[in-house]
Amino acid sequence: MKPVNVGICGLGTVGTGTFNVLQRNLKDIARRAGRSVQITHVGARRKPDVNLAGITHSTDIFAVAKDPNVHILVELIGGTTVAKDLVLMAIEHGKGVVTANKALIALHGNEIFAAAEAKGVVVAYEAGVAGGIPIIKAIREGLVANKITSVAGIINGTTNFILTEMSEKGRDFDDVLAEAQALGYAEADPTFDVEGIDAAHKLSILAANAFGIALQFDKVFTEGITEITTEDVQYASELGYRVKHLGIARRTESGVEMRVHPTLIPEKRLIANVDGVLNAVLVQGDAVGPTMYYGAGAGAEATASSVIADIVDMARDIDSPGLVPHLGFSIETEDLPVLSAEEMTTSYYLRISVKDEVGQMAKIAQTLSDHGINMEAIIQKEGPESETLVPLIILTQPVKERAMNLAIGALEALPSIPNKIVRIRTERLDG
Numbered sequence: 001m002k003p004v005n006v007g008i009c010g011l012g013t014v015g016t017g018t019f020n021v022l023q024r025n026l027k028d029i030a031r032r033a034g035r036s037v038q039i040t041h042v043g044a045r046r047k048p049d050v051n052l053a054g055i056t057h058s059t060d061i062f063a064v065a066k067d068p069n070v071h072i073l074v075e076l077i078g079g080t081t082v083a084k085d086l087v088l089m090a091i092e093h094g095k096g097v098v099t100a101n102k103a104l105i106a107l108h109g110n111e112i113f114a115a116a117e118a119k120g121v122v123v124a125y126e127a128g129v130a131g132g133i134p135i136i137k138a139i140r141e142g143l144v145a146n147k148i149t150s151v152a153g154i155i156n157g158t159t160n161f162i163l164t165e166m167s168e169k170g171r172d173f174d175d176v177l178a179e180a181q182a183l184g185y186a187e188a189d190p191t192f193d194v195e196g197i198d199a200a201h202k203l204s205i206l207a208a209n210a211f212g213i214a215l216q217f218d219k220v221f222t223e224g225i226t227e228i229t230t231e232d233v234q235y236a237s238e239l240g241y242r243v244k245h246l247g248i249a250r251r252t253e254s255g256v257e258m259r260v261h262p263t264l265i266p267e268k269r270l271i272a273n274v275d276g277v278l279n280a281v282l283v284q285g286d287a288v289g290p291t292m293y294y295g296a297g298a299g300a301e302a303t304a305s306s307v308i309a310d311i312v313d314m315a316r317d318i319d320s321p322g323l324v325p326h327l328g329f330s331i332e333t334e335d336l337p338v339l340s341a342e343e344m345t346t347s348y349y350l351r352i353s354v355k356d357e358v359g360q361m362a363k364i365a366q367t368l369s370d371h372g373i374n375m376e377a378i379i380q381k382e383g384p385e386s387e388t389l390v391p392l393i394i395l396t397q398p399v400k401e402r403a404m405n406l407a408i409g410a411l412e413a414l415p416s417i418p419n420k421i422v423r424i425r426t427e428r429l430d431g
């Protein structure tokens, strides 16, 4: 069979990883694809530090999109402006596209997929969600029989690395973030990682594939990890929980919850023990039950593994592409409303700094109960904060966010609670 020619745009962390793995495993990849898969063109600003023998190098990435000999363009430059133009141009020239760019898919996927479908080509993005874990393939193909009820995962390697290092070694936030950047895990703008934006991009893609809804990144409730303190991690641990930054998409009776936030998870759950740059995604299907996918969520070669999987999928059926729909469902998207933050239901960890006076505990319990909130566990500490303020830690049963907002408002209005109350959402998760 004719070889498939690949053009790679952007030779940074993932681009170089993809180049190296493709060259290293060339023979096995050809045997698996049923034809040889060769890099014929790279687009990079400077001459990259790889062996370019027999490969064209262009400083203008658009030259790759226009190259009639390139069958598959691999977009690894990142960003959502030039990358969008590049991908649309490649589609216009009849090429399949492979990308690791979840921001691009989350923001412009609907337009890009429509253009690809009109042209009869495929845009694949496995590397964009949970790096090396084949989660898109699992949901779209392996779990195709199921009505999926929820997807919950650690889907940002950088934040999981930071939380792990902070809780296990007591390291400083900024110091660990700098290391994640040096290791090539972080986004070009690391606020995308630590503020949860990257996880929200990925969650919107997962939710679309799981539930057959449109991509709706702007409706994801998003909270990062910058407010998490070692103190809260320690109290959570005393209660038998770990703090993880989770993306959660859940189908409820009234719609879909899509949220990204730090989450307390019981320490006996598998996902609570996923540490470092590793990611894990727990998917609940009505037939299969809970399934979990685990592996490296970022890094050069782990991400390259997914990029190349998409290239090989495309190489296998380059003459009759598009058997698996871009977002997993062929017939129109389902009109499930995405619930507002106030409509979300979850349990809560609350840390309340309260004046050390008689009767305060009863007052707090009464206020929570007035808002329909049941307590599940409570610990009261000798205060490290000041002589008069003591920390009170409460775990609640599930309740709507609206009720919790009102309860916190009422509690913060009490003279005995002078500071802002810390809240971390809590999920017991099955499986």
Ligand SMILES: NC(=O)c1ccc[n+]([C@@H]2O[C@H](COP(=O)([O-])OP(=O)(O)OC[C@H]3O[C@@H](n4cnc5c(N)ncnc54)[C@H](O)[C@@H]3O)[C@@H](O)[C@H]2O)c1
Binding pocket: 009, 010, 011, 012, 013, 014, 015, 043, 044, 045, 059, 060, 061, 076, 077, 078, 079, 082, 100, 101, 102, 103, 127, 128, 131, 184, 185, 186, 187, 188, 297, 298, 299, 300, 303
């Ligand atoms: N690093 C990871 O672990 C990881 C994992 C999954 C997905 N991703 C995604 O992969 C993409 C690439 O990430 P990365 O970590 O490799 O970034 P990177 O910054 O290491 O690499 C990007 C490369 O593209 C080049 N580039 C950018 N604009 C260009 C242009 N106009 N012309 C030519 N070259 C250009 C840059 O010079 C750089 O070499 C991003 O979309 C990112 O979100 C990264």
Ligand SMILES: N[C@@H](CCO)C(=O)O
Binding pocket: 128, 129, 130, 131, 155, 156, 157, 158, 159, 185, 186, 187, 193, 198, 297, 298, 299
């Ligand atoms: N910055 C991302 C890269 C993988 O998408 C992360 O840390 O998970």
Ligand code: NA
Binding pocket: 126, 127, 128, 129, 130, 131, 132, 133, 134, 135, 136, 306
């Ligand atoms: Na993946």
